[in-house]
Each structure stands twice: as structure tokens, then as C-alpha cells.
Amino acid sequence: MVRGAILLLATMAMGSGPEVGFRDQVAPILVDRCLACHGPKKASANFRVDTFARLMADSDAGKNIEPGKPDESLFLDLIVLTEPTGRMPKNADSLPKGEVEILRRWIEQGAKSGGIDPNADLAGLVAKARRPAAPAVYRTPVPISTLAFRPDGAELAIGGYHEVTIWDPSTGKLLRRIPGLAQRTQGLAYNADGSVLAIAGGTPGESGELVLADPRGTQPPRFVASAPDILLAVAFSPDGSLVATSGADRTLRVHEVASGKELCQVKQFADWVTGVAFDREGSTVAGSSSDKLVKVFDARTGKLLTTYIGHGEPVLAVAFDPDSTRAISAGADRKLHVWDPKVIAAEDGTAAQQEERFKKELSTRMIDGFGDDVLDLVASRGFVFSASADGKVRQHELASGRLVRSFDGPGDWAYSLAVEPAGKILAVGGFDGGVRVYHLEDGREVARFVAAPGLGSTVGRQDEAN
Numbered sequence: 001m002v003r004g005a006i007l008l009l010a011t012m013a014m015g016s017g018p019e020v021g022f023r024d025q026v027a028p029i030l031v032d033r034c035l036a037c038h039g040p041k042k043a044s045a046n047f048r049v050d051t052f053a054r055l056m057a058d059s060d061a062g063k064n065i066e067p068g069k070p071d072e073s074l075f076l077d078l079i080v081l082t083e084p085t086g087r088m089p090k091n092a093d094s095l096p097k098g099e100v101e102i103l104r105r106w107i108e109q110g111a112k113s114g115g116i117d118p119n120a121d122l123a124g125l126v127a128k129a130r131r132p133a134a135p136a137v138y139r140t141p142v143p144i145s146t147l148a149f150r151p152d153g154a155e156l157a158i159g160g161y162h163e164v165t166i167w168d169p170s171t172g173k174l175l176r177r178i179p180g181l182a183q184r185t186q187g188l189a190y191n192a193d194g195s196v197l198a199i200a201g202g203t204p205g206e207s208g209e210l211v212l213a214d215p216r217g218t219q220p221p222r223f224v225a226s227a228p229d230i231l232l233a234v235a236f237s238p239d240g241s242l243v244a245t246s247g248a249d250r251t252l253r254v255h256e257v258a259s260g261k262e263l264c265q266v267k268q269f270a271d272w273v274t275g276v277a278f279d280r281e282g283s284t285v286a287g288s289s290s291d292k293l294v295k296v297f298d299a300r301t302g303k304l305l306t307t308y309i310g311h312g313e314p315v316l317a318v319a320f321d322p323d324s325t326r327a328i329s330a331g332a333d334r335k336l337h338v339w340d341p342k343v344i345a346a347e348d349g350t351a352a353q354q355e356e357r358f359k360k361e362l363s364t365r366m367i368d369g370f371g372d373d374v375l376d377l378v379a380s381r382g383f384v385f386s387a388s389a390d391g392k393v394r395q396h397e398l399a400s401g402r403l404v405r406s407f408d409g410p411g412d413w414a415y416s417l418a419v420e421p422a423g424k425i426l427a428v429g430g431f432d433g434g435v436r437v438y439h440l441e442d443g444r445e446v447a448r449f450v451a452a453p454g455l456g457s458t459v460g461r462q463d464e465a466n
């Protein structure tokens with residue numbers, strides 16, 4: 001009997017009842033009730049609750065939390081004070097009983113982190129946990145703002161609502177869903193061996209994020225960076241070691257893929273940075289902007305190397321030719337500009353010679369014939385493919401500027417496009433949520449579908465109903 005009683009006491013001391021989850025139960029209370037005065041912006045009494053490590057660290061009064069001993073923890077003492085002076089949260093009603101109970105039991109049970117990274121940003125974790133799940137079945141299609149082929153061409157990744165969906169491009173069959181993402185995805189890119197899918201997006205006007213995901217969906221997505229506004233585009237360096245994003249926060253960022261470390265953050269834009277691309281060596285990175293310029297930077301240091309001023313209208317996309325040093329940019333002036341940043345930036349010769357070379361390069365190659373803005377670009381195997389708001393996707397030969405073929409996009413806007421690395425198939429995404437896949441060799445349509453789970457995804461290629 002005595003032994004039983006001791007055991008019972010021991011279990012009570014260990015904290016009875018079901019285990020309290022730090023991330024799901026404790027962190028939301030800290031973020032909602034304490035973070036405003038105990039975080040990075042304001043740290044009253046040098047006590048911070050923005051990470052688990054800081055929560056457990058000493059503040060002005062020393063140790064706040066004694067694991068296993070709620071009644072000896074200043075943290076809990078200040079929460080349960082009946083006298084409002086000095087009670088936490090300061091100058092507010094006392095915490096509801098249920099929340100006090102959660103905090104007490106969590107300390108009783110040993111004040112554990114529950115396996116989260118002790119340095120992870122708790123506000124970010126809580127925001128993510130509170131995210132709505134992707135709808136099982138979509139009520140309306142979402143505009144296809146981005147799509148990307150896995151390098152072997154067997155899978156096509158498409159941005160959805162709080163998720164990325166993966167499709168079989170030859171049949172339009174939904175293969176898999178990668179959930180837990182930001183509201184919108186604006187940029188998708190696979191690395192060269194197809195083992196990592198970079199996903200850039202966010203909520204307009206609120207937040208942006210870059211996630212590196214396992215395209216097979218077996219590992220949870222790795223959160224790499226956040227931004228104060230939605231990210232618009234993402235690109236890998238050719239060797240896959242760097243990833244760059246551009247965003248509505250007028251910023252271009254470069255990260256190391258292995259460590260997630262930010263190498264540079266470039267703020268030299270006056271408006272949205274709409275597109276981002278690495279050159280074939282991966283040493284420079286270009287950003288196109290609604291401020292009408294394209295700027296090229298050293299990818300590691302962020303040093304400005306070249307500014308291209310030839311558009312005179314918002315620039316909406318930029319790409320590098322994988323086989324030369326040339327860049328291609330396009331946008332609201334309805335022309336493709338083919339230019340060489342190395343020629344523009346070269347400093348040899350007299351000032352007059354430089355000036356002349358610059359002017360010549362600005363007018364070197366313009367490809368026109370577009371009925372509306374050019375929204376997306378891919379350069380591949382000697383060709384440049386462009387998607388336009390006039391509804392068409394065009395294939396031009398880069399060397400001559402000759403139009404090789406024009407493909408009908410889905411709906412009125414051809415909003416995004418992707419070309420399989422082997423150069424056999426092309427996919428076009430529409431503002432209306434439709435996707436069309438074409439054979440490049442003969443221009444034949446391979447598949448056509450609405451890329452929204454549950455919305456009759458396979459329309460079939462014979463269906464010419466519109």
C-alpha cells in the first residue's frame with residue numbers, strides 16, 4: 001500500500017493528466033499573450049519568449065521557470081497573482097483558467113520543448129500551425145501563376161491554395177499534394193537532379209516565405225526564409241548550391257541550399273522584383289522589376305554589376321540563355337530583349353567606346369509581334385519560350401529571333417510556362433486555372449486539364465468543347 005501511495009505521489013509530482021504539447025498548446029499562449037512585451041521588439045525585464053531557448057534563459061530576476069516545480073517558478077507566480085499590480089500579462093485581465101492550467105502542467109511535466117528546434121521562431125511556428133488546410137476539393141480553379149517540370153519530365157508541380165499539387169503531365173492525373181504552405185505559391189523550381197523543390201509565395205501585403213520541399217512528399221518541407229511581403233519568383237543556380245528569390249518587398253535574396261544561410265539581400269529596386277535568374281555559371285543573378293529595370297548582381301556578395309535600362313516599361317520576367325552569357329528579359333513593352341550583361345558591364349576601352357557598346361547592346365536584339373504583355377520566359381536549347389497575356393506561348397530561335405511556333409494557351413492569359421529540360425514537352429498555365437501540355441517537336445497537344453483537385457482534372461485531349 002505504502003509503495004502504491006508513493007508511486008501515486010511520484011506520478012502526481014511528474015504532472016498528471018495527458019502530456020501538454022509545447023508547440024501546440026504552450027507556444028500559442030506565449031505568442032498571443034506575452035510576445036508583444038517579451039520579444040525582439042520589446043524585451044521587458046530582459047525576458048523574451050520568442051524562442052524556446054530564450055524562454056528558458058535567465059532574465060533580470062534570474063531563472064523564471066523551474067522544470068517540474070510550478071510553484072517555485074516566477075513565470076507562473078506572476079501569472080496567478082490576484083493583485084493586478086505586477087501580474088502578467090501586464091495591464092490586462094488575468095489569463096483564463098484553462099491557459100493557466102496548461103502552463104502549470106507543462107512546467108510540472110518538466111517544461112520540455114517537445115522536440116522543436118530551441119531556436120525556432122515561435123510566432124512563425126504558431127502561424128503555420130494555424131494555417132487553414134488546403135481544401136480537399138476546390139470550388140473554383142486557382143490561377144496558375146507558376147509551374148515546373150521535374151527534370152526527367154515525369155512530374156509537373158503547380159501552385160495551389162496552401163499547397164503545391166503534383167501532376168502527371170501526360171495524363172493530367174493528380175499524383176500528390178504537398179500541404180502546409182503559404183496561401184499562394186508564385187514561384188516553383190526543381191534543382192538539377194530533381195531532389196529538391198523550391199517553393200516561393202506568401203500572402204500579398206502580409207508575408208512571404210521560401211520553403212525547400214521533398215518533391216516525393218516524404219520529408220516535411222524545410223522553411224528557409226520569410227519576407228514582409230509575398231515572394232514572386234525563385235531560381236536555383238545550375239549546380240543547385242544556391243537558391244534565389246525575388247519579391248513584392250522590392251528585395252532579391254540569395255541563400256545557400258545546404259545550410260539555408262542568407263548570402264545576400266539586395267534592396268536596389270524601386271518596385272516589385274518580378275523575376276529572378278542565375279547565369280549559366282551560377283556566379284551572377286539577375287532581377288527584373290516593375291521599376292522598368294533589370295539589374296545583375298554578384299550572387300554571393302550582392303554587388304551590382306549591370307543595370308539594363310532598355311525596357312521603359314515594367315519588366316515582368318528574366319532568364320539567362322544556358323548556352324551563352326546572354327540574358328533575355330520581357331514585360332509590359334511587349335518585346336523580348338536579348339542582351340549581354342558582360343558586354344554592358346565591360347570597362348575596357350575609352351568612355352566613348354563603352355558608351356557606344358552600351359547603346360549597341362541595348363538595341364541588339366528585340367523580338368516583337370506580341371499582342372499584350374509578356375508574363376513569363378524560359379530559355380532552353382537555343383530557343384526562348386514566352387507566355388503572353390495575349391493568350392499565346394511563342395517559341396523563338398534565340399540566335400535569329402525567328403518565330404518557330406506559336407501554341408494556344410488555356411484561357412485568355414497564358415500566365416506561366418515550363419519547358420522540360422530535355423526539351424521535349426512544354427506546359428502552359430492559364431489565369432483561368434487550366435493547363436495545356438504540348439509536344440515541342442510537332443506542336444501536338446498531349447494533355448489538357450484544370451489543375452485543381454476535384455475539378456474534373458482530366459478534360460481529355462479530344463475535348464475541344466471551348
Ligand code: HEC
Pocket residue numbers: 030033034035036037038044045046047059060061062064074075078079086088089090091
Ligand atoms: C503589456 C506588456 C507586457 C505583457 C503583455 C507581458 N508582460 Fe511580462 N513584464 C512586463 C514588464 C514591463 C515587466 C517588468 C516588471 C514589471 O513592470 O512588472 C515584465 C516582467 C515579467 C517577468 C519577470 C522577469 C524578470 O526577470 O523580472 C516575467 C516572468 C514575465 N513578465 C512574464 C510574462 C508572461 C508569461 C506574459 C504572458 C502571459 C507576460 N509577461 C506578458 C510587461 C509585459
